[in-house]
Amino acid sequence: MSDFITKISPNKPVYEDNDPQDELITLNIGPTHPATHGVFQNVVQIDGERIVSGVSTIGYIHRAFEKIAEHRPFYQITPLTDRLNYCSAPINNMGWHMTVEKLLKIEIPKRVQYMRVIVMELARIADHIICNGILGVDTGAFSGFLYVMQEREFIYEIFEEICGARLTTNIGRIGGFERDFNDIAFAKIEEFLKRFPPVLTEFMELFDRNRIFIERTSGIASVTAEEALDYSWSGPILRATGVDYDIRVQNPYCSYEEFDFDVPVGTKGDVYDRYMVRNEEMRQSMRIIEQALSKIANEPKGVFHADVPEFYLPPKEQVYTNMEALIYHFKIVMGEVETPKAEVYHAVEGANGELGFYLVHDGGRTPYRLHFRRPSFVNYQMFAPMSAGMLLSDAILNMSSLNVIAGELDA
Amino acid sequence: MEWSFVIEKFALVTIVFVVTLVIAMYSTLAERKIAGFMQDRYGPDRAGIFGLLQPFCDGGKFFFKEEIIPAGAHKTLFIMGPTIAIITACISSAVIPWGQSLTIGDRVISLQVADVNVGILYMFGVIALGVYGIMLGGWASNNKFSLMGAIRAASQSISYEIAMGLSIIALLMITGSLSLKEIVADQSGFVNWNIWSQPLGFIIFMVCAFAECNRVPFDLPECETELVGGYHTEYSSMKLGLYMFSEYINMFVSSALMASLYFGGYNFPFMNDLGLSENWITILGVLAFFIKIFAFIFFFMWVRWTLPRFRYDQLMNLGWKMLIPLAIANIVLTGIITLIKDTYFS
Numbered sequence: 043m044s045d046f047i048t049k050i051s052p053n054k055p056v057y058e059d060n061d062p063q064d065e066l067i068t069l070n071i072g073p074t075h076p077a078t079h080g081v082f083q084n085v086v087q088i089d090g091e092r093i094v095s096g097v098s099t100i101g102y103i104h105r106a107f108e109k110i111a112e113h114r115p116f117y118q119i120t121p122l123t124d125r126l127n128y129c130s131a132p133i134n135n136m137g138w139h140m141t142v143e144k145l146l147k148i149e150i151p152k153r154v155q156y157m158r159v160i161v162m163e164l165a166r167i168a169d170h171i172i173c174n175g176i177l178g179v180d181t182g183a184f185s186g187f188l189y190v191m192q193e194r195e196f197i198y199e200i201f202e203e204i205c206g207a208r209l210t211t212n213i214g215r216i217g218g219f220e221r222d223f224n225d226i227a228f229a230k231i232e233e234f235l236k237r238f239p240p241v242l243t244e245f246m247e248l249f250d251r252n253r254i255f256i257e258r259t260s261g262i263a264s265v266t267a268e269e270a271l272d273y274s275w276s277g278p279i280l281r282a283t284g285v286d287y288d289i290r291v292q293n294p295y296c297s298y299e300e301f302d303f304d305v306p307v308g309t310k311g312d313v314y315d316r317y318m319v320r321n322e323e324m325r326q327s328m329r330i331i332e333q334a335l336s337k338i339a340n341e342p343k344g345v346f347h348a349d350v351p352e353f354y355l356p357p358k359e360q361v362y363t364n365m366e367a368l369i370y371h372f373k374i375v376m377g378e379v380e381t382p383k384a385e386v387y388h389a390v391e392g393a394n395g396e397l398g399f400y401l402v403h404d405g406g407r408t409p410y411r412l413h414f415r416r417p418s419f420v421n422y423q424m425f426a427p428m429s430a431g432m433l434l435s436d437a438i439l440n441m442s443s444l445n446v447i448a449g450e451l452d453a
Numbered sequence: 454m455e456w457s458f459v460i461e462k463f464a465l466v467t468i469v470f471v472v473t474l475v476i477a478m479y480s481t482l483a484e485r486k487i488a489g490f491m492q493d494r495y496g497p498d499r500a501g502i503f504g505l506l507q508p509f510c511d512g513g514k515f516f517f518k519e520e521i522i523p524a525g526a527h528k529t530l531f532i533m534g535p536t537i538a539i540i541t542a543c544i545s546s547a548v549i550p551w552g553q554s555l556t557i558g559d560r561v562i563s564l565q566v567a568d569v570n571v572g573i574l575y576m577f578g579v580i581a582l583g584v585y586g587i588m589l590g591g592w593a594s595n596n597k598f599s600l601m602g603a604i605r606a607a608s609q610s611i612s613y614e615i616a617m618g619l620s621i622i623a624l625l626m627i628t629g630s631l632s633l634k635e636i637v638a639d640q641s642g643f644v645n646w647n648i649w650s651q652p653l654g655f656i657i658f659m660v661c662a663f664a665e666c667n668r669v670p671f672d673l674p675e676c677e678t679e680l681v682g683g684y685h686t687e688y689s690s691m692k693l694g695l696y697m698f699s700e701y702i703n704m705f706v707s708s709a710l711m712a713s714l715y716f717g718g719y720n721f722p723f724m725n726d727l728g729l730s731e732n733w734i735t736i737l738g739v740l741a742f743f744i745k746i747f748a749f750i751f752f753f754m755w756v757r758w759t760l761p762r763f764r765y766d767q768l769m770n771l772g773w774k775m776l777i778p779l780a781i782a783n784i785v786l787t788g789i790i791t792l793i794k795d796t797y798f799s
Contacts, residue, residue, distance in 0.1 A: 069597050077678045091601070091765050180678045182669055182762030188492040254670055254761045434601075435764045438679050 066094055069434075073102050077438040079176060080448025086429060086437070093437055096429040098422065104452040111412040115377055116142045116216055117355060119412070124210035126416060127450040130169035130393040131211045132161045132201065137390035140295060141399040142216045143348075145386045150348050153341035154218045155297040156334040160231060161204065161213055162296070162390070163327040163334075167238070168197045169393030170278075170320040173445040177317055178249060180442045181258050186248040193238050200234060203227040217354035218347025231335065235328060246321055256314065263428060263440035265311035273424040277395025277417050279444060282319045283311030289391040296390075300337070301330050313443040352379045377407025394418050394445050418450035457560070466547075466566055473546050477701040478508040480750060484701075487754045515694035523687050525595035534590025535688065535695035541583040542699035545706045548572035550634045552719045552739040555732055564739065565634055572633035573621060576710060577614070580665060583703065584610040587667075587674060590696070591684035602683030605765060606674035609664055612772035613671075617661035619780035620654040623787040624714060627651065637718035641725070646717040653783045655715045657776050662707040664772070667700060669757040673765055708749030709742075716745050 059068050072083035081102040087094040107122045114122070123134035136158050143150060171194045175187035198208040204227050205213040205220070214220065249255045265275075270283040280287055288305045290298040306322035308315030347354050351370045360367035373379050383405045389398035395417030402411040421444055429437040482497065482504060489496025497504035522531055552564035569575050584607055591603020627650055628636045640646050648655050664671040675683030682688075685696045712718060719738030727734070763771065 067597055076681060178761070182672065182676060182678070183758075183760060184488075185492050185758045188494070192493065248759075249761075252761065254763060254767075257767055258761060258764055433764060433766065435676075435679050 065089060071438075072099075077180060077441060078446075078448070079442065080446070080451070082446070082448055082451055084426065084429070084437075084441075086434075088434060091433050091435070093429045093432050093434060096426040096437070098426045100419075100422070100451055102452065103448055107453045108412055108414060111409055113408055115375070115407055116409070117374070119409070120214070121210065121212050123414075124212055125449050126414060126453060127169070127392060127394060127397070127418065127447045128209055129172045129447055130165035131209065132165040132213045133169075133390060133392050134397065135211060135213045136162050136296070137388065137392070137397050138399055139214055139216050140390065141386060141388040141401050144388050145384055145401055145403055146216075146350075146353055146381065148217055148348050148350050148353060150218065150296075151341075151345045152297065153338055153345045154347060156338045156341070157219060157223060157346065158214070158296050159298065159301070159334045160331050160338075161201075163330045164197050164200060164231070164234075166393045167324050167327050168194045169445075170324050171197075173393075173443070174245075174317055174320050177259075177313070177439065177442050178255075180439055181255055183248065183252075183255070186245045189241055189248075190245050193234070193241050196230070196234055196237070200227060200230045203230060215347065215355050217350045220355075220357075222344060222346040228335070231331065235332060235335075238328065239325070242321065242324060249317070250321075258435075259314040259317060259439060259443075260312060261310065262313045262436045263432065263443070265424070265428070267311070269424070270311060274420050275395065275424070276420070277392065278319045278323060279311075279316050279421060280395065281306065282308035282315035284309055289389055289396055293389070295388070301333050303327075303330050313439050316443045381405055389415065392417050394447070394450070395421055414453055416450045416453055418444075418446045419453070422446045422451055461560075461562055462566065465562075465564070469546055469551070469566055470543065473543065473702055473705060474698075476705050476746075477698055478512070480701040480705065481511065481697070482507050483750065484754050484757075487751065488758050491755070491758045512694065515691045518690035520690040520692070521687075523595055526687065527593040527595070530589045530593035531687075532692070534586050534588075534593060534684075535692045535699070536586070537589065538583060538586025538699040539695040539702075541579050541586065542702035542706070545576060545579040545583075545703075546709065548575050548633050549706070549709045549713060550637050550718060551742060553731070553735045555735050564735065568632060568634045571631045573625070573631050573636075576633075577618060577621075580703075581610070581614060583699070586696075586699065587684045590688065591674075594684075594687035596687050598680045598682070599684050599686045602674045602680045602686070605680075606667065606684060609667075609671065609673060609768060609772075612769060613661040613664035613776070616657055616772060616776035616780050617665065619777060619784060620651075620657040620661065621714070623654045623780070623784045624651050626784070626787050626791060633713055633718075637713050637720070640717040641720050643717075643720075643722040646715065646720070648715040651715065651783075651787070653779065654787075655711070657780050657783065658714070659711060660771075660776060662711060663753070663756070664768075666703045666707055666753070668704065668753055670760045670762045671768060672757075672762055673768060676762055704750060704753050705746065708746045708753070711749055712742060712745035718742055718745075 066087045066089050069086050069088050070083060071086060072078045073081045078084075083099040083102070084096055085099065086096040105125070107125070111119045111122060120135055120138055123138045124131040126134050171190045175190050178184070178186040201211050201213070202208050204223055205211050265283050267283045267285050270280050270285065275283070276287065284307050286305050286307050289295070291305055303326040306319050306326065308319050351366070353374065355374055356364070356367035356371050361371045381403060383403060385400070385402040387398060387400045389396045391397070396415060397417055398415030400413040400415065401409055404410040425441060425444060425446070428440065432440065485507070486496040486504070497507040500506040500510045522528060547566045548569050550565040554564065555562045587606040588603045591599040591606065594600075624647060625631065627647065628639055630636055630639075667674050675685060677683070680686070685693055688696060719742040721738060721741035724734055724738065729737070
């Protein structure tokens with residue numbers, strides 16, 4: 043499998059059939075093909091069912107977030123990050139907050155960190171549910187997807203309880219959360235920990251040892267660790283190749299070093315391994331959430347943000363009634379607070395891989411430059427070269443197991 | 454020819470036709486209800502009680518949708534595609550014996566539209582023609598996804614027809630008749646059902662029936678995640694409806710065929726011990742037959758909402774490397790057993 047990169051180079055885009063007598067036909071998979079689950083295009087040349095060469099076209103929903111971010115104060119960039127990987131928006135939110143806190147050198151109370159861990163792990167589970175469920179749908183088995191989808195719905199209810207929104211959550215503020223988790227939220231998280239494992243087991247029983255599913259996924263789109271690293275892969279698909287690189291472990295943030303969890307790795311880097319790695323990660327996320335809940339119980343109650351009035355947006359009712367709050371609110375919104383000239387890079391383990399924020403700041407109201415290191419964008423680069431030599435059906439399974447989210451791909 | 458005979462057959466044809474269509478219609482509802490049941494949701498329940506009017510709403514919607522024929526399409530063949538599909542699907546039920554005969558006055562009415570003495574061959578011929586509908590439609594659409602779906606459909610149905618035919622041959626060796634009426638009549642009594650003597654043949658036949666109906670796990674011609682809609686990507690309005698409809702009719706007819714070839718058709722256990730009149734037994738037999746058919750239809754749907762689908766080459770491997778050798782082995786085995794039985798036990 044390792045010669046596929048050289049096999050189709052140079053990968054020339056062919057957008058239409060010029061010669062009707064040609065053996066190969068050009069097929070547009072996308073921009074609105076059901077298998078892309080978003081808006082991006084792959085133009086492949088096929089010989090019967092086999093793909094000879096492919097080229098990816100991206101940018102259909104490019105919204106210039108990096109440029110928009112240059113004109114927005116920090117707290118207004120959070121909603122932009124929602125729209126990157128919208129399947130796990132809270133991870134993006136938290137990653138962005140942490141980046142800014144790194145820039146501003148804000149110390150975050152432990153309780154807030156654990157709350158963030160809970161939110162991020164819930165989002166990771168939600169994202170993996172989508173990815174593995176859709177993999178099932180793409181192989182033709184629809185039911186498993188809906189079993190786990192109910193649980194994703196429940197996760198969204200928890201998000202709703204925490205922040206009021208479901209998909210594009212905009213959870214939290216720079217310095218913490220906008221409000222404490224209420225009792226219903228805690229109760230729901232605990233209920234989720236109880237009800238999700240049997241559903242996940244049921245879902246896995248449908249697929250794990252299903253002969254057809256194994257035939258369809260095992261050995262398909264197998265990638266070696268070297269190739270994966272050459273293409274700078276990260277996240278579950280890298281771990282499926284056998285590299286145990288997880289930022290939560292290698293470069294812990296948000297107190298992840300205090301948690302006890304395993305990093306599942308695969309061996310062959312094929313679609314089946316990626317599926318299994320994601321399933322196991324969901325179980326590990328449950329463990330992390332459990333530990334975080336017990337850690338929160340030991341922390342002082344009612345702390346939900348750092349005590350940094352010059353950066354943390356005060357609650358609105360205080361703005362109307364309290365002089366100090368009004369002043370800080372004005373200063374934050376108008377960009378009057380002192381911020382350092384610096385550049386920081388902060389990466390979190392997103393659901394698809396390393397989600398990085400590279401922030402260059404010149405001390406003004408808005409970032410001088412902000413770059414999102416989007417795992418989908420990086421991971422997806424291998425898709426077209428990988429597809430050469432594959433059957434069409436395999437390429438589509440490969441695409442869904444890469445979990446390319448169009449919003450994150452195009453930013 | 455008597456006029457009464459013509460009227461009788463005409464009435465029977467109409468009834469069979471209407472029943473087939475109604476069952477196909479309600480299969481669409483049943484499919485969605487069963488899907489809902491398996492996926493922890495309700496399924497359609499807004500149109501009428503239990504969504505019973507849903508098929509009519511769907512049909513009405515299909516008729517009122519705008520009809521689009523793509524610019525590059527071959528217009529005649531584009532229209533012929535769904536026409537052939539629905540016609541072949543409808544006429545295939547002609548040779549199925551729905552029950553024994555009813556006696557009204559001194560008239561004996563056979564509940565079979567046509568007792569063709571090569572009924573099974575007729576069935577196979579019609580089913581084989583059905584794939585033309587898909588092929589023509591897919592090719593005439595001038596769409597690559599449709600074309601791929603059509604090619605897949607053609608190769609799939611050719612491959613699986615062989616295995617299907619071979620599995621039937623073993624059955625014919627036992628029954629000694631090609632007429633469906635005789636095959637069913639021979640299975641009177643629970644122990645005489647062909648499933649007991651031909652279990653392997655039945656499994657092969659059933660797998661092939663799934664493939665012939667383009668149902669999961671063999672729904673490659675229309676798998677929406679790869680080929681958008683497969684052969685019916687470009688179809689809209691009632692033309693699409695006819696394709697869908699023919700699929701459900703095919704499923705119904707395949708179920709009827711499986712029930713009559715292997716599960717005794719209208720025969721039900723203890724039918725001769727109940728002491729009922731002939732007509733009552735016939736009516737109960739028809740009921741029993743439909744219960745069997747519905748069980749098979751449920752099985753079709755159950756599988757659809759459970760299993761993933763094969764890949765194209767795996768499908769071919771299964772057909773050519775597994776089912777055909779198995780079917781041949783089944784023929785040889787049946788032959789040996791029949792020979793031993795005739796030589797030593799007769």
